[in-house]
Amino acid sequence: MSRIVVAVDGPAGSGKSSVSKAVARKLGYAYLDTGAAYRAFAWHAQNAGVELEDAASVASALPSFEFSEATDPDHFSVRVGEKDVTDAIRKPAVTGIVSLVARVPEVRAALTEVFRSIAAATERDGIVIEGRDITTAVAPDAQVRVLLTASEEARMGRRSAELTGYSAQVVGEQLKARDRADSRVVDFMTAADGVTTVDSTELDFDETVDAVIAVIRTNL
Numbered sequence: 001m002s003r004i005v006v007a008v009d010g011p012a013g014s015g016k017s018s019v020s021k022a023v024a025r026k027l028g029y030a031y032l033d034t035g036a037a038y039r040a041f042a043w044h045a046q047n048a049g050v051e052l053e054d055a056a057s058v059a060s061a062l063p064s065f066e067f068s069e070a071t072d073p074d075h076f077s078v079r080v081g082e083k084d085v086t087d088a089i090r091k092p093a094v095t096g097i098v099s100l101v102a103r104v105p106e107v108r109a110a111l112t113e114v115f116r117s118i119a120a121a122t123e124r125d126g127i128v129i130e131g132r133d134i135t136t137a138v139a140p141d142a143q144v145r146v147l148l149t150a151s152e153e154a155r156m157g158r159r160s161a162e163l164t165g166y167s168a169q170v171v172g173e174q175l176k177a178r179d180r181a182d183s184r185v186v187d188f189m190t191a192a193d194g195v196t197t198v199d200s201t202e203l204d205f206d207e208t209v210d211a212v213i214a215v216i217r218t219n220l
């Protein structure tokens, strides 16, 4: 049996990371968070002292980027070299700069290759890959392709609940600014042909997980 790929895209705060992880856990699949890789690269580029506004300078940090991500949904972690950056990459300091590195074509091309090799190396029956361009660029041939959306209000509310200690206004402004910047590079607000939209605005977490699993069952 060939490996099943479930591609999940969506904007910031749509719940795609936690939902995709729960779906992977329920089905016994691997889980790949591609946003974590972009975040880890932003962390690395900043530490390497590159000029983040300058695409060539950002791309120059690629050869020294040693990235690894554990794809077990129960033991998720991200490393750059020997350093565990799982928590550091969620901080607003990284969230605020990640779009600057994600818009550089060389970065997208290099990370897309990394994602495909991680997916090819998984020993599980399937893998859930989530991000912004998975259904369209990383795995356009995936057996299951989902766009997970939610209203801006719902997304802002969820993100500020996750980030305790930061004001809801700051979190909301950062989320909107990031979606604006990211949408200039990738369209993750409209479903491409053959992609099923799951709108989680009116759903709780478990209902959203069930809705995605229902899409998977329909497509397999």
Ligand code: C5P
Pocket (backbone or CB within 6 Å): 012, 013, 034, 035, 036, 038, 039, 098, 099, 102, 130, 131, 132, 133, 134, 178, 182, 186
């Ligand atoms: O999903 P998450 O919010 O962690 O993604 C962090 C950032 O990584 C996004 O704001 C976007 O700039 C970038 N990203 C991307 N393509 C992906 C996943 C994430 O450009 N497939």
